[in-house]
Amino acid sequence: MKNCIRLCCVICLLGACFSVAKSTAGEPNIIVIMADDLGYNDVGCYGCKDIPTPNIDQLASDGVRFTSGYVTWHMCGPSRAGFLTGRNQASFGYYKNATLPFDPKQGLPKMETIASLLQKQGYVTGGVGKWHMGTANDQHPNSMGFDDWFGFLSGGLMYYPLDHPSYKGKYNPLKRPARWRDIHHTLPLIHNQTPVKRERYLTHELTDAGIAFMDKNSEKPFFLFMSYNAPHLDLEAPEETIANFPEDKMSKVPGVKPGARSVYGAMVYELDLGVGQLLSKIDDLGIAKNTVVWFLSDNGGMSRTSDNRPLRGSKGRAYEGGLRVPMIVKWPGKTPQGVVLDEMISSLDIGATSIAMAGGDPAQAGLHGKDIQQYMTQQSTKAPHDVLYWHTGRGQTRQGVIREGDFKLLTAKGKAVLYNLKDDLGETTDVAASHPERVRSMLARWDEWNKGNAPDLWGTPDRPYQYAEYEWLKGSQHYKATSE
Numbered sequence: 001m002k003n004c005i006r007l008c009c010v011i012c013l014l015g016a017c018f019s020v021a022k023s024t025a026g027e028p029n030i031i032v033i034m035a036d037d038l039g040y041n042d043v044g045c046y047g048c049k050d051i052p053t054p055n056i057d058q059l060a061s062d063g064v065r066f067t068s069g070y071v072t073w074h075m076c077g078p079s080r081a082g083f084l085t086g087r088n089q090a091s092f093g094y095y096k097n098a099t100l101p102f103d104p105k106q107g108l109p110k111m112e113t114i115a116s117l118l119q120k121q122g123y124v125t126g127g128v129g130k131w132h133m134g135t136a137n138d139q140h141p142n143s144m145g146f147d148d149w150f151g152f153l154s155g156g157l158m159y160y161p162l163d164h165p166s167y168k169g170k171y172n173p174l175k176r177p178a179r180w181r182d183i184h185h186t187l188p189l190i191h192n193q194t195p196v197k198r199e200r201y202l203t204h205e206l207t208d209a210g211i212a213f214m215d216k217n218s219e220k221p222f223f224l225f226m227s228y229n230a231p232h233l234d235l236e237a238p239e240e241t242i243a244n245f246p247e248d249k250m251s252k253v254p255g256v257k258p259g260a261r262s263v264y265g266a267m268v269y270e271l272d273l274g275v276g277q278l279l280s281k282i283d284d285l286g287i288a289k290n291t292v293v294w295f296l297s298d299n300g301g302m303s304r305t306s307d308n309r310p311l312r313g314s315k316g317r318a319y320e321g322g323l324r325v326p327m328i329v330k331w332p333g334k335t336p337q338g339v340v341l342d343e344m345i346s347s348l349d350i351g352a353t354s355i356a357m358a359g360g361d362p363a364q365a366g367l368h369g370k371d372i373q374q375y376m377t378q379q380s381t382k383a384p385h386d387v388l389y390w391h392t393g394r395g396q397t398r399q400g401v402i403r404e405g406d407f408k409l410l411t412a413k414g415k416a417v418l419y420n421l422k423d424d425l426g427e428t429t430d431v432a433a434s435h436p437e438r439v440r441s442m443l444a445r446w447d448e449w450n451k452g453n454a455p456d457l458w459g460t461p462d463r464p465y466q467y468a469e470y471e472w473l474k475g476s477q478h479y480k481a482t483s484e
Contacts, residue, residue, distance in 0.1 A: 027121070027221045028331070029291040030354045031282075033275060034083070034225070035326075036076065036130060036156075036232035037315055039301025040308045042268055043326045048307065050251040051265040055276030059295055060328045064335045064376055068344040069327025070388060070403075071299055074316055076155060076232075077132050079298045079347070084113050084133065084144075084225075086351030086367035090391035093454035098134060099180045101154045101187060102465035102478075105458040107134015108144065114351040116145025117365050118223045121358035126213040127151065129206045129227035135187075135470065142192055146225075150191045150209035153472075154184040157229055159236035161198040162186055166236075173477050177464055185234070188476045195475050201238055203230050203267070207274035211281045218285045223354070226278065230271040231305065237266035244269070253307045264305040289332045292357065294350055297325040312427040318392045318401050318410055319427050334377045343383035344403060345372055389449045395456050402446040407435075409442045416443060 040046060044053045045060040072082030072089060077097035081089040085108070089095070098106035115125040126148040127141050132155040141149035158164075162172035171186050188195040189205065198205065210226050245265040247258035275295070282288045300322040301307065303314040313319030327345070329335060348369030352362035356371035374380040386405065392412075393399025399412045406422035409432075416439050418432040432439050467480035 026290075027123070027358050029222050029224075029287060030118070030123075030294075030357065031224045031226065031278070031291060032294045032296075032350060032354075033278065034080075034227050035271060035295075035297045036227075036229055037299065037302050037306065038231060038268065038271075038297035038326060039306030039314075040311050040321065040324060040326060042231075042264075042301060042307055045328075046326050048251075050249065050261070051245070051268045053268065053272040055272045055279060056295060056326075056328070059275070059279065059293060059330050061338050062332070063293070063328060063330030063337065065340050066327040066329075066345055067340060067342045069296060069325055069347070070323050070344060071296070071325055071347045072390065074299050074313075074318055074322030074392065076130075076298050080130075080132055080227075081108060083298070083347045083351065084108070084115075085111060086114050086117070086348055086355070086362070086365070086369055088348065088368050088389070088391075088453075090450075090453040091368070093457040095391065095394045095456055097155060098132060099155075099184075100461050100465045101135045101184055102468040103458070103461045104134070104136040105461070107132075107136065107139045109457065110138050110143075112365065113145040114354060115141075115223060115225070117351075117355050117360060118358055119145055119147070121221075121355070121360050123221045123223045123358060124148075124217045125223045125225075126210075126217065127225040127227060128209045128213065129225075130155070130157070130229050130232075131227070135468065137470070140193075140472075148192065148213060150189075150196070150213075151206065151227065152187050152189055152229075154187040156181075156185045156232055156234075157187065157189070157202060158185050158234060159202040159229070177466060180464075183466070183478065187478060188473065190472045193472045195472060201236075201270070203228060203270045203274055207277050210274075210278055214278075214281055214285060214287075218287055221358070228271055228274065231264050231267035231301075233302070233305070235260060235263040235267070235305070237263055237270060241266040241270055251307060253309075255303050256305060256307070260305050292329065292331045292354075295326070295328040296347060296350075299323070300325060310426055318390065318412075320408075320421070320425065323390065323401070329376055331377070334373075336378055339378065341375070341378075343375065344385055344388055345375070346370075346385065346388055349384065387445065389446060391450065391453055396450065396453055398443075398447065398450070400446055400450070402442050402449075404442055404445070407438060407442070409439065409446070411443060411446065418442075 044057040071079045073079040078089045081094040127146040129151040131153040135153045245262045250261040308321035311321035313321035349372045352367045352369035355362045372384045388403045390401040410417045417430045419427045469481045473479040
């Protein structure tokens with residue numbers, strides 16, 4: 001009998017060891033850190049001189065930095081819709097930002113997301129920060145594949161509690177009728193369905209939430225989407241941090257006022273500190289060797305704050321400065337260290353690669369990105385894409401972008417413009433006249449791709465949507481029961 005008991009104990013211990021081994025040597029943990037409106041040249045490893053970003057730079061030194069990393073649109077909402085679903089958002093009609101958070105027509109339709117697909121592969125899924133995909137019950141992150149969500153459902157949020165003295169009572173309470181932007185930026189911070197009392201600078205709150213998620217779930221494969229609000233407007237940062245970025249020491253960026261650059265620099269610095277804390281927690285938990293970390297921005301930086309040079313344009317424009325973003329990945333023991341890769345990749349590839357890493361089939365899941373594990377680990381130097389497409393208008397009209405090798409064509413209002421990015425990264429010289437056949441073939445290729453795209457998901461709202469009665473809104477100035 002004693003021998004049987006000993007044997008059972010040994011079997012149990014072996015089972016426990018196997019369980020732990022699976023969490024540390026099986027499917028990798030996947031963390032995606034997404035900045036909001038970060039300029040291409042506002043990270044040290046991409047050339048920034050006035051804003052120190054040592055932690056993001058270290059991530060690049062330890063992993064791979066892409067110079068041609070693209071998002072799927074030049075504005076927050078559609079770009080995030082593409083990333084979160086792993087599908088080009090034009091395929092389901094997501095062409096513009098959701099401006100009214102309580103309009104049930106605006107935001108993602110009910111569909112699979114990267115998070116829900118990873119759930120099916122046995123991952124625990126967490127999200128922190130900005131959502132911007134709608135607020136209806138079936139659009140809540142918990143209904144879209146996230147087991148745990150800490151953040152806000154709108155497209156932005158004030159960086160301090162609404163009763164902060166610097167706001168001088170402007171936001172608490174709001175004047176009615178309120179502007180759509182003020183509604184967005186004053187929704188409550190929530191943990192799943194429960195409002196959270198805000199006490200500190202938003203970037204600090206979000207970093208701590210990400211750390212808490214990892215603390216809780218480090219013994220099982222997890223996916224964490226760290227969706228920072230910074231450095232999106234409003235321009236707000238701790239005074240002591242702003243003091244480290246005096247106006248006369250900031251880079252002179254055309255169109256950017258020194259004061260705006262100063263506060264923006266402080267915001268990017270605070271973001272970098274958060275990245276450093278997340279990376280330190282991964283090390284402390286002993287899971288670094290089996291954790292993939294991505295970093296990117298959701299679109300290019302704003303013209304009034306950011307430095308996108310040498311790229312032309314900014315957020316809201318279809319030039320490189322709106323679509324090409326900082327993009328980094330680290331996978332210890334897999335990706336080479338400090339390597340710079342120049343072939344074009346898409347934010348859609350992050351979802352496809354993640355599903356493949358988790359043991360799933362991106363193509364069977366209907367994802368539009370590619371599994372780029374071979375390229376990012378340099379087991380293959382073959383370019384993942386020979387062409388990328390963007391729909392940059394509203395609806396199915398011919399307004400978009402196609403990049404084919406070194407050439408990029410923009411079409412809008414019946415006019416096509418062609419640039420050779422190899423010779424002209426700043427998109428200064430239209431070469432369409434000297435390449436008529438290429439223009440025709442690229443337009444035809446874009447038109448063929450566009451046939452699969454959908455009409456607008458929503459039109460112009462017919463009422464202002466000032467209030468809603470969601471459970472997570474209770475206690476906020478935006479809650480109002482329909483029976484009242």
